[in-house]
Amino acid sequence: NAGVTQTPKFQVLKTGQSMTLQCAQDMNHNSMYWYRQDPGMGLRLIYYSASEGTTDKGEVPNGYNVSRLNKREFSLRLESAAPSQTSVYFCASSGGGGGGYGYTFGSGTRLTVV
Amino acid sequence: AQSVTQLGSHVSVSEGALVLLRCNYSSSVPPYLFWYVQYPNQGLQLLLKYTTGATLVKGINGFEAEFKKSETSFHLTKPSAHMSDAAEYFCAVSAYDYKLSFGAGTTVTVRA
Numbered sequence: 001n002a003g004v005t006q007t008p009k010f011q012v013l014k015t016g017q018s019m020t021l022q023c024a025q026d027m028n029h030n031s032m033y034w035y036r037q038d039p040g041m042g043l044r045l046i047y048y049s050a051s052e053g054t055t056d057k058g059e060v061p062n063g064y065n066v067s068r069l070n071k072r073e074f075s076l077r078l079e080s081a082a083p084s085q086t087s088v089y090f091c092a093s094s095g096g097g098g099g100g101y102g103y104t105f106g107s108g109t110r111l112t113v114v
Numbered sequence: 115a116q117s118v119t120q121l122g123s124h125v126s127v128s129e130g131a132l133v134l135l136r137c138n139y140s141s142s143v144p145p146y147l148f149w150y151v152q153y154p155n156q157g158l159q160l161l162l163k164y165t166t167g168a169t170l171v172k173g174i175n176g177f178e179a180e181f182k183k184s185e186t187s188f189h190l191t192k193p194s195a196h197m198s199d200a201a202e203y204f205c206a207v208s209a210y211d212y213k214l215s216f217g218a219g220t221t222v223t224v225r226a
Contacts, residue, residue, distance in 0.1 A: 004157075033213075040123065042204060042216040043158075058213065090157060102148055103214060105157035 002026050006091050006106035013081040013113045021076040021109050023091030031094040032074035033058075033103065034066060036087040043090065049074055081113045116141040116207040120217035128225045133177075133192040135220050137205030140186065147188040148206040148214065149179055158204065164188065175199070200224045 007022045025032065030051045035043040035058075045058030049068040063085060065077045074093075078085060088110050092103035121136035139145055146165050150158040162173025169181040175198075179190045188205060205217040 035216075040218055042218040044216075045213055048213060092158075102160050102163050103158075105150075105159070107157045108155075 004091055004093055004104050004106035006089075006109050008109060009107065010110050011112070013078075013111065015082060015113060017081050018077065018079050019081065019111075020078075021089055021091075021111075022073070023075065023106060024073045025091075025093040025104070026072065027093060027095065027104065028071070029093035029095050029104070030071070032068065033092045033094070034064075034074070034076045035090045035092065036060065037090060037108075038087050046076065046089075078111075081111075083113045085111065086113045087111060116145060116209050116215050118205050118207050118215055118217035120203075120205050120220050122220055123218065124221050124223070126223045126225060127195045129197060130194050133190075133195045133199060133222065135190040135203050135205075135222070137179075137188045137190065137217060138186050139188060139205070139207045141207055141209055143209045146208045147179075147181060148208075149173065149177070149188075149190050150204045150206060150216075151175075152202045152204065152219075154201075161190070161203075195222075195224050197224050197226065 004025045033048040034046040044060045047066040049055045052071045067075045088108050091106040095101045117140045119138045148163045149161040152158045162171045164171045164181045172178045177192045202219045202221045206214045208214045
């Protein structure tokens, strides 16, 4: 089915290790996003890419970097993982700007940092 | 900047009873408003959205929401709860930018 694909689905890291979360969409959407979800806090925006070639910080960018590799792919990198980064990470994409389109979400990556 | 407050982190209803989830927003410009549902171990799925026009919006699975500008609210309702409605629900707001701001979520439990 068309949509947003995230890999991996589960990951356990040791403190200080690095990893990259992958995200790809096949809907020809311009905008892509990375959120983290923590209990009682909803979803918080880490980084977003309004269009290919651009990236911007969201609400909680510290400890993360992103790459908009092409129109389809938007990756999130943890350079030195910390226990505070234990969370569920969601990638999303949107068909247009202006805020009214809503997002299509991937199924998430559950990351545990020990 | 936009923000959302969802009133009540947990709601328990009986099967067949009314489901009412409350959402209030803050926005300096006319908002776009959304409700998403998340089933266990899944991503978020769009239930419905308000952009412009009719203030009563109908979504999937029998849900609807009404935009009330004077009350800065966008409450979600369903007349008769079903066991399959057990999930977490998120209200979200955006404006003329690319970013959605989410509420903290409301978990719905349906009692048989």
